[in-house]
Amino acid sequence: xxxxxxxxxxxxxxxxxxxxxxxxxxxxxxxxxxxxxxxxxxxxxxxxxxxxxxxxxxxxxxxxxxxxxxxxxxxxxxxxxxxxxxxxxxxxxxxxxxxxxxxxxxxxxxxxxxxxxxxxxxxxxxxxxxxxxxxxxxxxxxxxxxxxxxxxxxxxxxxxxxxxxxxxxxxxxxxxxxxxxxxxxxxxxxxxxxxxxxxxxxxxxxxxxxxxxxxxxxxxxxxxxxxxxxxxxxxxxxxxxxxxxxxxxxxxxxxxxxxxxxxxxxxxxxxxxxxxxxxxxxxxxxxxxxxxxxxxxxxxxxxxxxxxxxxxxxxxxxxxxxxxxxxxxxxxxxxxxxxxxxxxxxxxxxxxxxxxxxxxxxxxxxxxxxxxxxxxxxxxxxxxxxxxxxxxxxxxxxxxxxxxxxxxxxxxxxxxxxxxxxxxxxxxxxxxxxxxxxxxxxxxxxxxxxxxxxxxxxx
Amino acid sequence: xxxxxxxxxxxxxxxxxxxxxxxxxxxxxxxxxxxxxxxxxxxxxxxxxxxxxxxxxxxxxxxxxxxxxxxxxxxxxxxxxxxxxxxxxxxxxxxxxxxxxxxxxxxxxxxxxxxxxxxxxxxxxxxxxxxxxxxxxxxxxxxxxxxxxxxxxxxxxxxxxxxxxxxxxxxxxxxxxxxxxxxxxxxxxxxxxxxxxxxxxxxxxxxxxxxxxxxxxxxxxxxxxxxxxxxxxxxxxxxxxxxxxxxxxxxxxxxxxxxxxxxxxxxxxxxxxxxxxxxxxxxxxxxxxxxxxxxxxxxxxxxxxxxxxxxxxxxxxxxxxxxxxxxxxxxxxxxxxxxxxxxxxxxxxxxxxxxxxxxxxxxxxxxxxxxxxxxxxxxxxxxxxxxxxxxxxxxxxxxxxxxxxxxxxxxxxxxxxxxxxxxxxxxxxxxxxxxxxxxx
Numbered sequence: 001x002x003x004x005x006x007x008x009x010x011x012x013x014x015x016x017x018x019x020x021x022x023x024x025x026x027x028x029x030x031x032x033x034x035x036x037x038x039x040x041x042x043x044x045x046x047x048x049x050x051x052x053x054x055x056x057x058x059x060x061x062x063x064x065x066x067x068x069x070x071x072x073x074x075x076x077x078x079x080x081x082x083x084x085x086x087x088x089x090x091x092x093x094x095x096x097x098x099x100x101x102x103x104x105x106x107x108x109x110x111x112x113x114x115x116x117x118x119x120x121x122x123x124x125x126x127x128x129x130x131x132x133x134x135x136x137x138x139x140x141x142x143x144x145x146x147x148x149x150x151x152x153x154x155x156x157x158x159x160x161x162x163x164x165x166x167x168x169x170x171x172x173x174x175x176x177x178x179x180x181x182x183x184x185x186x187x188x189x190x191x192x193x194x195x196x197x198x199x200x201x202x203x204x205x206x207x208x209x210x211x212x213x214x215x216x217x218x219x220x221x222x223x224x225x226x227x228x229x230x231x232x233x234x235x236x237x238x239x240x241x242x243x244x245x246x247x248x249x250x251x252x253x254x255x256x257x258x259x260x261x262x263x264x265x266x267x268x269x270x271x272x273x274x275x276x277x278x279x280x281x282x283x284x285x286x287x288x289x290x291x292x293x294x295x296x297x298x299x300x301x302x303x304x305x306x307x308x309x310x311x312x313x314x315x316x317x318x319x320x321x322x323x324x325x326x327x328x329x330x331x332x333x334x335x336x337x338x339x340x341x342x343x344x345x346x347x348x349x350x351x352x353x354x355x356x357x358x359x360x361x362x363x364x365x366x367x368x369x370x371x372x373x374x375x376x377x378x379x380x381x382x383x384x385x386x387x388x389x390x391x392x393x394x395x396x397x398x399x400x401x402x403x404x405x406x407x408x409x410x411x412x413x414x415x416x417x418x419x420x421x422x423x424x425x426x427x428x429x430x431x432x433x434x435x436x437x438x439x440x441x442x443x444x445x446x447x448x449x450x451x452x453x454x455x456x457x458x459x
Numbered sequence: 460x461x462x463x464x465x466x467x468x469x470x471x472x473x474x475x476x477x478x479x480x481x482x483x484x485x486x487x488x489x490x491x492x493x494x495x496x497x498x499x500x501x502x503x504x505x506x507x508x509x510x511x512x513x514x515x516x517x518x519x520x521x522x523x524x525x526x527x528x529x530x531x532x533x534x535x536x537x538x539x540x541x542x543x544x545x546x547x548x549x550x551x552x553x554x555x556x557x558x559x560x561x562x563x564x565x566x567x568x569x570x571x572x573x574x575x576x577x578x579x580x581x582x583x584x585x586x587x588x589x590x591x592x593x594x595x596x597x598x599x600x601x602x603x604x605x606x607x608x609x610x611x612x613x614x615x616x617x618x619x620x621x622x623x624x625x626x627x628x629x630x631x632x633x634x635x636x637x638x639x640x641x642x643x644x645x646x647x648x649x650x651x652x653x654x655x656x657x658x659x660x661x662x663x664x665x666x667x668x669x670x671x672x673x674x675x676x677x678x679x680x681x682x683x684x685x686x687x688x689x690x691x692x693x694x695x696x697x698x699x700x701x702x703x704x705x706x707x708x709x710x711x712x713x714x715x716x717x718x719x720x721x722x723x724x725x726x727x728x729x730x731x732x733x734x735x736x737x738x739x740x741x742x743x744x745x746x747x748x749x750x751x752x753x754x755x756x757x758x759x760x761x762x763x764x765x766x767x768x769x770x771x772x773x774x775x776x777x778x779x780x781x782x783x784x785x786x787x788x789x790x791x792x793x794x795x796x797x798x799x800x801x802x803x804x805x806x807x808x809x810x811x812x813x814x815x816x817x818x819x820x821x822x823x824x825x826x827x828x829x830x831x832x833x834x835x836x837x838x839x840x841x842x843x844x845x846x847x848x849x850x851x852x853x854x855x856x857x858x859x860x861x862x863x864x865x866x867x868x869x870x871x872x873x874x875x876x877x878x879x880x881x882x883x884x885x886x887x888x889x890x891x892x893x894x895x896x897x898x899x
Binding site for chain 2: 035118259
């Protein structure tokens with residue numbers, strides 16, 4: 001394959017050309033309630049060529065039929081030439097790399113019969129159903145993927161990788177009369193079959209939480225000191241801040257650049273934020289991004305001050321900074337764009353108990369059903385919460401929706417505990433029609449001085 | 460390929476159906492005012508479903524594999540698969556629906572660039588950044604089954620989207636809109652797109668205090684998502700089978716305002732989602748789901764229909780790699796689905812005249828999160844305007860709206876004169892009373 005790609009590359013007339021080819025084996029098994037909904041295996045393959053002529057725009061051609069490779073190299077070059085730009089696109093230099101990175105497959109899922117995968121997820125689903133007869137519905141999905149990946153570029157980089165991935169997810173729906181509550185479990189790992197074992201406890205806990213929420217009151221809307229658990233804090237930093245640090249948001253946009261000027265204070269000195277595509281074993285981890293740049297740990301906020309951002313080769317050149325290995329493509333169907341990898345809030349000090357000791361009345365918001373940021377506003381739905389009363393976690397509450405302004409909220413992060421952990425969740429990040437892209441977030445417990453907690457908005 | 464695959468499947472299973480789809484896409488994007496990239500994709504794949512011993516299995520591929528290998532994989536999936544009495548439809552006459560435009564298929568890259576550039580020029584203004592994207596898909600679909608049904612059709616799809624960004628300190632304003640259809644966009648549609656964006660931008664420049672309380676709110680066609688998502692979720696046969704649809708068992712009951720209707724119409728001309736046959740070989744037909752406020756039907760594919768002891772409504776949708784699921788095509792909301800074309804109404808749809816104090820909601824944050832199907836919603840506004848004494852006085856920030864979609868749709872204060880397509884949905888603005896509005 002490598003020779004075939006290098007031959008095609010040599011035929012290109014563009015000033016810069018890169019070719020990515022992927023072959024992906026996936027299988028998935030889904031249970032809904034006691035019923036197997038589907039068990040299927042599929043194979044996807046294709047490639048993407050990106051070409052750039054001097055003084056022109058990008059030409060991108062993707063395809064599923066590998067016989068078309070030489071034609072598509074020509075097509076990408078043609079598309080590039082069709083676009084004239086006044087301001088030439090430049091690419092920051094990256095030294096050429098040759099690597100044959102066979103990630104540890106951790107028990108190659110391709111050798112495991114579908115029936116065994118079915119048995120595994122059936123057992124996890126059974127854990128949820130066994131919790132209570134209030135659990136009226138479940139959804140449990142096993143998914144795996146192995147991707148063989150080739151990348152060659154006219155800058156001299158030649159990469160070959162094999163990437164495994166496992167995802168397990170469970171939703172338990174509990175019902176009593178008209179009240180319906182959900183509990184979620186989600187695991188995503190850059191690992192193989194071994195990584196999927198012994199995960200039943202998390203599924204059971206999700207169902208127990210759904211049942212417990214049936215008796216929980218909705219949180220009373222209002223302003224509270226809010227403590228985020230590491231999972232929600234991670235989702236928050238990804239959604240609310242991470243996207244703004246993607247340099248394609250600002251590199252052609254002077255006003256946005258001003259808003260994100262390096263050196264601007266974004267928070268108090270306790271706040272450290274970064275993105276680490278090289279952290280071992282996580283879903284967002286890869287040795288190289290999809291432009292052949294090695295991944296790295298990139299500090300974004302240091303002691304409350306904006307110190308960095310995430311780059312592709314193009315955005316780095318435009319802003320006179322260095323590429324950070326954050327140009328990623330969801331698959332061969334897409335060109336790489338600036339994306340996060342494993343985004344984190346750095347560790348602070350002390351324990352969760354220390355963090356809540358002096359909170360008289362507050363909300364402990366845990367795990368996330370979802371979140372959306374629109375410009376400087378965000379809204380997050382916690383999976384569940386607890387009131388904090390007189391320095392101790394108290395009753396379970398539901399419908400915990402956090403909404404607010406990003407800049408204000410970051411600035412109100414006043415304490416950060418020393419109990420950092422990575423979320424190892426499935427799902428992923430969406431941007432510009434490319435999703436879900438495997439990413440991870442990590443954080444310790446984080447305390448926000450004051451935030452608006454909705455449940456019902458009082459009329 | 461599809462015939463060979465079904466021949467092989469017929470020998471080894473009781474029944475099978477398959478879909479083959481080939482798509483060629485071309486796209487150009489002007490990011491932050493600059494044309495930076497053009498893209499082309501060529502993609503083809505085949506999805507197979509087999510029924511053996513009452514069990515269903517699927518397999519899909521974009522790779523070139525032998526028919527036997529794909530059948531092997533589908534049979535392995537069926538060995539574990541759910542038992543369903545799947546009734547594969549026989550050949551039947553198909554409705555005639557135009558889904559292909561030679562003009563759109565023949566448009567060159569330069570034609571697409573010209574559309575984008577004209578739009579960009581008309582939207583460009585000081586202090587703002589404009590992004591525009593144009594896409595064109597030409598696709599060919601073949602569906603067939605072992606019961607003798609088969610069909611092939613071609614579709615063209617053109618999409619145009621534009622957004623204006625304005626940064627003023629930490630106040631970021633983004634206003635976007637789009638158009639999509641089978642053909643290249645007519646001039647008057649592009650005019651409407653420009654007017655829609657610039658009108659909403661101009662009215663957003665002034666920021667005013669949000670009101671508070673139980674107030675009348677006009678939800679624009681884009682803003683209706685939070686109100687209509689629970690309804691379309693509840694009208695899916697999938698939700699019925701899961702026992703989570705609040706509308707189950709209420710067919711014939713007047714659940715909504717007597718002027719409220721919902722129809723799914725796969726035969727609507729000019730729409731890229733239209734098709735003569737669904738992805739499971741069931742002929743297409745418009746399906747009234749709610750008429751005069753009463754629930755009439757739910758959408759089903761073959762499998763959910765079989766399990767609910769009913770007939771497929773022709774709403775089977777499938778990708779290459781997944782099994783079919785019930786899905787909508789063109790959803791038409793309105794006073795008896797009058798579908799009088801694409802009106803170019805002003806913001807508020809002419810519903811603001813009698814409003815003393817209220818809001819126009821154009822976009823909300825976090826729609827689709829949480830327990831949507833229950834109808835309860837609570838969202839911060841992304842783009843909303845205050846209305847005082849019948850006039851829009853400015854944009855409100857830091858406000859949130861909440862309510863229950865089913866309660867609010869029982870009594871609709873008014874239907875706007877601004878019916879339009881927004882994504883898969885055709886709707887006018889709706890005036891809803893007693894929406895809870897809070898300041899943040």
